[in-house]
Amino acid sequence: MADDKKLTKRADDFSAWYNETVLRAELADYSPVRGCMVIRPRGYGIWERMQHQLDTVFKETGHENAYFPLLIPESFMRKEAEHVEGFAPELAVVTHGGGKKLDEPLVIRPTSETIIYAMFSKWVQSYRDLPLLINQWANVVRWEMRTRLFLRTLEFLWQEGHTAHATEAEAEEETRKMLNVYRDFMETYMAMPVITGIKTESEKFAGALRTYGCEAMMQDNKALQAGTSHNLGQNFAKAFDVKFQTEAGDVAYAWNTSWGVSTRMIGGLVMTHGDDNGLIVPPLLAPIELVIVPIWRTDEDKVRVMEAAEKIKTSLTGWERRKSGKLRIHLDNREGIKPGAKYYEWELRGVPLRLEFGPRDLDANQCVLVRRDNRVKRTVTLESIGEDVADLLSVIQTDMQVAAYERREANSVRGGISYDDFKTLMEGKGGFVYAGFCGSAKCEQEIKEETKATIRCLPDEEFRSAVAPTTCLKCGGKSVAEALWAKAY
């Protein structure tokens, strides 16, 4: 049951609003284990729909699921130099098992490159075994000091794709293909537009040749890295001896890719769409798309209204929407709770559409549909209720995506911002800034120290400004690439 106290407003304290929304919409709860959360059914239901859709596309693109051990020998982590440097500070270490001290400590996977490529070296012998396209749904642990529900937790759920290819070109194609799978999913299903692009050296994955990412803008104008895809080159193949006989009869190292998205996306969904009344879930990912709230005062009315509610529910149950499957409906027939309290609760929980009606509506053979996203009401006849619900859900999905897109663009600055103005902006409302970059890690580092903003990515062509910047935002030197700057989660 929802707490009666009003939510903190986003404008007053975005971070407090976020935590309250996640807790009170019952997406997740704090656990007694530091930095670990419990994903409650209303949150896990969103994750299940995310999993289902992504898994379907992974399979359509030729990948198969498998499962690798949680525990990894510490020595494995050290085989790839950059990898261990990146992950060593975040490891959880098992030193005892079955009452005895272990000869070699085991780490809980922070990511599975090492154990997976150790297995690939067994399975890949010939060019005929390539490409090897594997995905794993799993939990991972990274010892984070500052944690936030969904956004940064010691343990999180994710998928990690791992592939091996015969050539660098094929690996690069796979890396980009999966980045686009993520982008399509985020835009179409999460209604969360993203900027894709390549990461700079200082922001790339530890052990990768190149990292690409999807960056979304939250309502506080900060960026959220929502998914990454790595071309690992031959780094892990060399460290774990993933070699194969080529068609020509030579022996070569394989080219690997890895790519992942996690429960962090749920945090992104909340911060993209929520409002001061709570959560708003895009219909395609909503565990409940439509809640039916019948209204009555007298016992006589109640019988009539409840009967009609069941009938409406039954008539809607057959409806199927493209990409969404069978309509997911909940009938709130609880007694002793006023309709207003029910509205409040379902709005807080973000159900995209509400259907309400009382005896007078029944007399007029009509009911009222209320959109969660903009709270617009529409009276519709009961005859066409299926079509109206289905249409409205599709419209809500699209409108949410457009709204998120427009908000992002309204808070993006392109072309010719001075570094002083940039600093002022980052101290103030923030946002996405597209500006020139000379390519030096020094400029990147200095900007980070002075403004907390980082290069989120060097955007892909379609996201770049019509006129390419010519000078570096920081040093004024020649720009080698347009960069997307923002403060980030």
Added chain:
Amino acid sequence: MADDKKLTKRADDFSAWYNETVLRAELADYSPVRGCMVIRPRGYGIWERMQHQLDTVFKETGHENAYFPLLIPESFMRKEAEHVEGFAPELAVVTHGGGKKLDEPLVIRPTSETIIYAMFSKWVQSYRDLPLLINQWANVVRWEMRTRLFLRTLEFLWQEGHTAHATEAEAEEETRKMLNVYRDFMETYMAMPVITGIKTESEKFAGALRTYGCEAMMQDNKALQAGTSHNLGQNFAKAFDVKFQTEAGDVAYAWNTSWGVSTRMIGGLVMTHGDDNGLIVPPLLAPIELVIVPIWRTDEDKVRVMEAAEKIKTSLTGWERRKSGKLRIHLDNREGIKPGAKYYEWELRGVPLRLEFGPRDLDANQCVLVRRDNRVKRTVTLESIGEDVADLLSVIQTDMQVAAYERREANSVRGGISYDDFKTLMEGKGGFVYAGFCGSAKCEQEIKEETKATIRCLPDEEFRSAVAPTTCLKCGGKSVAEALWAKAY
């Protein structure tokens, strides 16, 4: 690719046959981490189908999925006295995180009662919050010394249901209901008949009031415990303070249940149905139900035959079977591999039905269907191929279940076996023995020491002998219940 060496025969060394089958059918592989396995796509595909079906029924019976932390404070394990006694020897302990020694060690969940009921105590306040019906799909770690692929591994995948109820009667009803969900699944989907019943005190779950289990007979006549369901009473509610206000206004402890099945079921499937040619997967759980193997000699034939193969595949793709969904078909169009080698490979991998045809078959507008379970061939006309494939798959599923049932019954002994004969039987071919039990832990323990057989369960009524035994198998004293004795995995 399959190893060309012949499989060990079951009769020669069942255990070697099992390991070879699991490895060569590519269900799983050994990993570099002691006792941990890698579940490969062909094994994980079976697990995904198991998950999908069970998850559907869990939801139909009102349960919701959630996710709880992997890491549990060591002190939590100690709050329920029997629970810690049972699990302490099997714990993996995290002592270091983020480069520092932890103040309190964390254990990797061996099962999640403690962390889940700690959360339930936050969520359950009133009788209105009950019943609380939660399920979790997760990995768990138990520090086993002797491990076997799928059957006993340090880490395994499972689901664990956890519920809270207002009364003991409701908890008992839930415990039995989920046991029956397991039984139905194992019989209908795995084609693996089971005996259900209650566990004795010495075999029950650490911390439970009562444990019920599903016991299946493997082809070496040993029992496999394939799923358990526990009525936890108020043990954990008291340890974790799960209290609620009753409708009458009193405060009472909740009644809990927990129930689980794991990737161990895949081992049960292999040992129930496999033969000396390898794996046999029941159609309802087979990632591939039908493999199409076209046969050709000349290039001219090849074109014709491949064209026809694609056509047949397309025509079959629309077929849908009850409980099984869309027909899962693989067309083996690899070149440079003889049909016989392909047959061998797909038999080893247990694909339930093979469709083969060459140019002459096409001339006659026919093809050959070969069943994996009994290797019977049938020539069918291409016109009715969809019906024939669908029918045969249903028949195979049923026949596999009947064969497993008949094998079990042929190797079960009921009524009036002397203890000497029992010992001889257990030293020899083994099997299930139904016999009287005086109820004393001493008799149970002595039989275990002398024969390695244990009481698998006190069977539910429908599995009991027509004439109830009157004396204890061991001491000859008065029997209080009929017991099912067997050696077990």
